[in-house]
Amino acid sequence: MNAKQWINFVRLYGPIPTKDNLFDENLRRHARRRGIAQILFKHPFEETVLSCFRRENGFAGSVILTGTAGDGKTFLCGRVWEQLDGNPDTWAGQETHCQLSVELPASAAGGSRRVTLHVLRDLSAWVPPQGAEWPPDKRELMRCLCRSLFAWNSDDIFLVAANDGQLAETLRRLLPDPDVQRAKDVIEDLLISDRSETTESSLKLFNLSRGSSSVLMDLALDSFLCHEGWAQCRNEASSPDQLFGAECPIRRNFELLGTTLVRSRLRALLELCDQNGLHVPIRQILILLSNAVLGHPEAKDHLMTADDVPKVIARGTRSQASIYNNIFGANLSEGRRGNSVIFEYLERFQIGRETSNRFDNILIFGESHEHLQEQFTRLIEADQFYGADAAYIGARRDYIEGTDEDVDSASPFLQLLESQRRALFFKVPEEETDELDLWELTVFKYGGEYLDQVLRALRNGGRVRRNILGRIARGMNRIFSGMLINNEHELFLASSASLSQARVSRILDERISVELRHGGEKVEIIFESDRPYLHVSLGGGLGGKFQLTLTRYEYLSRVAEGAMPNSFSKECFEDVMAFKSQLIREMGHREGVVIPGREIVFRILDVDAGGAAKEERIGVLI
Numbered sequence: 118m119n120a121k122q123w124i125n126f127v128r129l130y131g132p133i134p135t136k137d138n139l140f141d142e143n144l145r146r147h148a149r150r151r152g153i154a155q156i157l158f159k160h161p162f163e164e165t166v167l168s169c170f171r172r173e174n175g176f177a178g179s180v181i182l183t184g185t186a187g188d189g190k191t192f193l194c195g196r197v198w199e200q201l202d203g204n205p206d207t208w209a210g211q212e213t214h215c216q217l218s219v220e221l222p223a224s225a226a227g228g229s230r231r232v233t234l235h236v237l238r239d240l241s242a243w244v245p246p247q248g249a250e251w252p253p254d255k256r257e258l259m260r261c262l263c264r265s266l267f268a269w270n271s272d273d274i275f276l277v278a279a280n281d282g283q284l285a286e287t288l289r290r291l292l293p294d295p296d297v298q299r300a301k302d303v304i305e306d307l308l309i310s311d312r313s314e315t316t317e318s319s320l321k322l323f324n325l326s327r328g329s330s331s332v333l334m335d336l337a338l339d340s341f342l343c344h345e346g347w348a349q350c351r352n353e354a355s356s357p358d359q360l361f362g363a364e365c366p367i368r369r370n371f372e373l374l375g376t377t378l379v380r381s382r383l384r385a386l387l388e389l390c391d392q393n394g395l396h397v398p399i400r401q402i403l404i405l406l407s408n409a410v411l412g413h414p415e416a417k418d419h420l421m422t423a424d425d426v427p428k429v430i431a432r433g434t435r436s437q438a439s440i441y442n443n444i445f446g447a448n449l450s451e452g453r454r455g456n457s458v459i460f461e462y463l464e465r466f467q468i469g470r471e472t473s474n475r476f477d478n479i480l481i482f483g484e485s486h487e488h489l490q491e492q493f494t495r496l497i498e499a500d501q502f503y504g505a506d507a508a509y510i511g512a513r514r515d516y517i518e519g520t521d522e523d524v525d526s527a528s529p530f531l532q533l534l535e536s537q538r539r540a541l542f543f544k545v546p547e548e549e550t551d552e553l554d555l556w557e558l559t560v561f562k563y564g565g566e567y568l569d570q571v572l573r574a575l576r577n578g579g580r581v582r583r584n585i586l587g588r589i590a591r592g593m594n595r596i597f598s599g600m601l602i603n604n605e606h607e608l609f610l611a612s613s614a615s616l617s618q619a620r621v622s623r624i625l626d627e628r629i630s631v632e633l634r635h636g637g638e639k640v641e642i643i644f645e646s647d648r649p650y651l652h653v654s655l656g657g658g659l660g661g662k663f664q665l666t667l668t669r670y671e672y673l674s675r676v677a678e679g680a681m682p683n684s685f686s687k688e689c690f691e692d693v694m695a696f697k698s699q700l701i702r703e704m705g706h707r708e709g710v711v712i713p714g715r716e717i718v719f720r721i722l723d724v725d726a727g728g729a730a731k732e733e734r735i736g737v738l739i
Contacts, residue, residue, distance in 0.1 A: 123344075123349055175221050181321075350368070413425065468539050473558075509533050599682070653700055720734055
């Protein structure tokens with residue numbers, strides 16, 4: 118392997134039209150043919166899956182690996198095949214159904230036995246297309262799989278890799294059949310309840326999409342940066358304008374990717390994706406890393422080769438290879454970018470399009486402003502690769518000196534401004550994030566607080582600060598009532614005379630104390646399965662939980678600060694109103710029986726001039 122071959126191999130992991138990175142077996146073949154080690158790391162589920170197929174332990178039952186495309190299902194099947202000394206040529210072939218006869222040692226329950234391991238490494242490629250008849254052998258194998266799930270000592274053991282929804286759809290196509298129906302019920306129950314096993318069957322089901330994207334990023338990035346191919350690039354580096362020379366953008370991007378700031382900010386974005394329910398599979402992370410280092414809008418497939426480096430330097434287009442743009446796929450065409458989930462997810466942060474007056478003043482006027490000059494010099498001008506180059510300075514001058522009517526001339530600078538905002542997100546030191554309000558560069562203004570003051574506080578066994586809980590309570594109150602209530606110490610459950618989902622609700626059902634009250638009533642933020650929840654306890658075991666995803670947290674915080682509840686996010690508004698209905702139903706379980714002849718008191722909610730909630734009572738005799 119030489120440096121040129123390594124760079125061309127890294128391109129295979131990127132967003133290229135041939136899509137060689139879509140299948141683990143394709144990358145294996147390329148690696149074997151070129152004599153280059155793959156970018157590999159120990160999968161977080163690897164030890165768990167391998168333990169199910171150790172001869173000395175016996176095979177307890179079949180295993181199904183599910184998740185989104187690119188989660189490593191086929192890779193884990195390959196690791197099991199290797200552990201059991203399966204023929205590597207068989208695995209390197211095109212067959213999606215591989216069989217292996219395995220001798221299991223004697224156990225306390227009996228002597229040794231031989232089982233057949235069936236590996237379906239890509240169920241979607243193995244099953245017949247929609248509308249086609251099932252071949253008898255494939256139908257029988259699927260029925261054998263279903264029967265084996267309920268046999269504790271079956272002679273047929275299965276390891277199946279299936280994308281989300283593929284397995285249930287395959288079983289549905291085989292109905293009616295009692296064995297298939299029974300297996301389908303168990304599998305769907307495990308998927309819905311997010312469990313890996315049940316006492317009803319010997320099946321173990323692992324949903325790889327439940328893994329942490331940020332943990333995968335750590336593992337993939339370490340493996341990527343430490344690959345011997347980069348050492349080869351260093352060894353072959355010669356003149357400054359050649360591959361991995363001092364002027365090489367590939368080298369610069371590689372070095373930046375390994376810095377603490379770029380790593381931590383990139384990890385933060387993926388951690389927030391997880392909290393929004395957006396899982397990023399391994400394949401997409403490798404696409405991101407390859408594109409981050411090799412991206413350039415003018416290169417073939419928008420990814421540089423070794424031969425492109427001297428051309429890019431000679432043309433003076435080195436700044437277009439900026440890692441800060443490549444991380445968001447800005448080097449790609451819109452269509453190509455839309456085909457990669459990772460760039461779609463990162464686009465939701467709107468980094469580059471969001472900003473603040475402080476950041477834009479630094480970027481536009483900082484060079485000559487006495488209070489901003491130091492930050493401009495340190496964060497922008499000092500960056501000889503992707504900072505204030507001649508193109509940026511010229512476009513900025515034209516922008517400042519132009520007229521309001523000269524919209525077209527401003528366009529080049531506005532594009533460069535987006536690029537510099539993205540760069541600032543990865544350049545601002547940790548100790549300056551609060552001073553500069555770093556997360557103003559994203560659509561999630563409270564994203565940094567969510568990471569530091571909520572997630573990390575709860576993971577470390579601490580509690581969320583009182584002022585944050587109060588702000589969330591204030592946001593809830595404004596949505597529950599449709600009025601600008603400022604109260605933070607109580608939750609006000611209110612409805613209208615006819616509908617609990619009304620935009621403005623003035624009939625007060627209950628006031629729930631945020632602080633612990635006698636009887637168990639309280640409001641708190643708790644942590645379950647690495648997710649924060651707003652937990653409202655009504656006492657007596659009654660209450661409800663509301664998951665605080667990043668989007669919901671941002672929504673409630675914005676509403677608490679004055680945003681309109683039903684215009685900022687319709688989906689979040691409906692989620693909060695559904696939670697209110699749940700709490701009102703729970704309240705109904707603790708209400709007493711209405712006795713005729715007694716007085717019913719209606720509690721009317723209102724707000725005074727200072728935003729404090731006030732209550733009036735109207736009694737009605739029945």
